[in-house]
Amino acid sequence: MEIKFKSYSKEETIELGQLVSKFLFRGSVLTLTGDLGAGKTTFTNGVAKGLGVEEKVSSPTFNIMKCYFKAKIPLYHIDAYRLEEGTNKVLGLEEFIEGDGVCLIEWPNFIEELIDEQLALNIEIHHVDLNTRDFKIITRNQKYISLFEALKERYHD
Secondary structure (H helix, E strand, O other): OEEEEEEOOHHHHHHHHHHHHOOOOOOOEEEEEOOOOOOHHHHHHHHHHHHOOOOOOOOOOOOOEEEEOOOOOOEEEEEHHHHHHHOOOOOOOHHHHOOOOEEEEEOHHHHHHHOOOOOOEEEEEEEOOOOOEEEEEEEOOHHHHHHHHHHHHHOOO
């Protein structure tokens, strides 16, 4: 399954994250790719808000991972950017990726061997201009059929 559409503001990207959160379940793994400043953490803020996270969500670039347990489903936010070149990969991240919460992974290419591509919801975000972002969401996981139906309804051309 694949869908492409645009977001025209930070607020709309947050709303998209909230919409996606309605279709997530324990064990959901979302990969977020895009250049620096594309909106990966903004989207994650929307997912967190939709899951009921009340804490401020920021990119865990220097921490590698932040966990938010006070939510409808625990949220594990991983930023694998600092794990490039194979350094420090023995951190036990697979426990969270395969865990009982929702796992969002920024820069998944640096830990791709830990991610089951058959199960993941892959979200590509491309910076178009100051406010506009191109989104492409792809998955092979049939558990997301309802999400794709909702996205098609919301972002029809």
